[in-house]
Amino acid sequence: MKENEDAFGRMLLAHYHQEHAVEIIERDDGFIDATVGPAAYFAPYEEWPLHQRQAIEYARGRVLDVGCGAGRVSLYLQEKGLRVLGIDNSPLALEVCRLRGVRELSLTPLMKVSPALGTFDTIVMFGNNFGLFESPEGARRMLRRFHEMTSPDARLIVESNDPYPGVAPEHLAYHEMNRRRGRMPGQLSIRVRFRAVASAWFEYLIVSKEEMQSILESTGWKVHCFFDEPDNNMYAAVIFKTENG
Numbered sequence: 001m002k003e004n005e006d007a008f009g010r011m012l013l014a015h016y017h018q019e020h021a022v023e024i025i026e027r028d029d030g031f032i033d034a035t036v037g038p039a040a041y042f043a044p045y046e047e048w049p050l051h052q053r054q055a056i057e058y059a060r061g062r063v064l065d066v067g068c069g070a071g072r073v074s075l076y077l078q079e080k081g082l083r084v085l086g087i088d089n090s091p092l093a094l095e096v097c098r099l100r101g102v103r104e105l106s107l108t109p110l111m112k113v114s115p116a117l118g119t120f121d122t123i124v125m126f127g128n129n130f131g132l133f134e135s136p137e138g139a140r141r142m143l144r145r146f147h148e149m150t151s152p153d154a155r156l157i158v159e160s161n162d163p164y165p166g167v168a169p170e171h172l173a174y175h176e177m178n179r180r181r182g183r184m185p186g187q188l189s190i191r192v193r194f195r196a197v198a199s200a201w202f203e204y205l206i207v208s209k210e211e212m213q214s215i216l217e218s219t220g221w222k223v224h225c226f227f228d229e230p231d232n233n234m235y236a237a238v239i240f241k242t243e244n245g
Contacts, residue, residue, distance in 0.1 A: 003091065005197070005199050006092050007195075007197040007198055009091060009095070009096070010194050010197055011023050012093050013092050013095065014194075016042075016100075021194070023194060025190055025191075026198075028188075029173075038070075040127075041069040041070040042072060042100075048072075049234060051159075052159065055227050055236035056126075058157055058224075059077055059122045059124060060121050061154075062083045062085075062120050062121050063084045063120065063121070064087065064123045064124070065084055065085065066113070066129055069093055070096050071096065073124055078101075084104060085118070086105050087105070087106045089108070091107055094107055110129075110132040111134070111138065113142065119149055119151060120150050121151045122155055123155075125157070125159060129159060130206075131160065131206055132204070132205075134204065135183075135184075136205070139205065139215045143220070147221070147241065153241065156221060159235070159237075160212060161233045161235065163208065164185075184207070186205060209226055220241060220243070221240070224240045
């Protein structure tokens with residue numbers, strides 16, 4: 001990522017330095033919205049949503065924290081005695097992680113992850129980061145790669161949100177536009193904005209539980225259990241490795 005496109009990292013760094021910071025997401029149909037705010041990326045375990053606190057109990061061994069952001073997952077697992085490698089495509093996000101005490105970091109976008117990073121027992125994708133797979137095809141490709149770089153009893157701990165219940169009219173229209181384009185309804189083209197900085201456009205994939213299970217077929221992974229968030233459509237999935245990838 002170019003420094004002048006690192007809107008996400010600039011937002012995290014501003015919050016770290018106790019400056020006012022708001023993260024804006026812009027979609028390719030013109031829809032613009034603010035996220036819950038940067039504090040969520042810094043939240044201690046006690047303030048995590050229930051479904052995340054439940055799912056993270058399955059973490060074990062060496063952990064890959066995908067899209068580590070401000071490092072909250074890496075720091076929690078470090079404190080639990082696990083060895084964690086945090087990766088992100090934002091240089092400034094990694095700088096915030098370093099400032100906060102994350103020990104192992106790599107400037108690596110998800111789609112560039114490979115066995116060169118080593119072998120892992122757990123891969124965590126919190127912060128709705130199942131979306132970083134970009135598309136069903138991208139998800140299947142990377143899930144097979146994960147199969148190559150994980151131990152025999154590895155697990156994935158991922159988060160997404162069901163895009164269908166209670167969908168607002170502006171999102172329903174986007175779903176229909178996606179269907180006309182031959183895409184999944186929850187497949188987004190978005191960019192992050194912070195103050196005068198905008199990221200490059202990127203793809204993001206939001207899926208229901210049923211869609212996630214369909215994507216996992218023939219990749220060597222199978223859902224072990226789901227954890228739901230009582231107040232919204234967010235959920236976490238604990239996914240176990242199967243014999244064949």
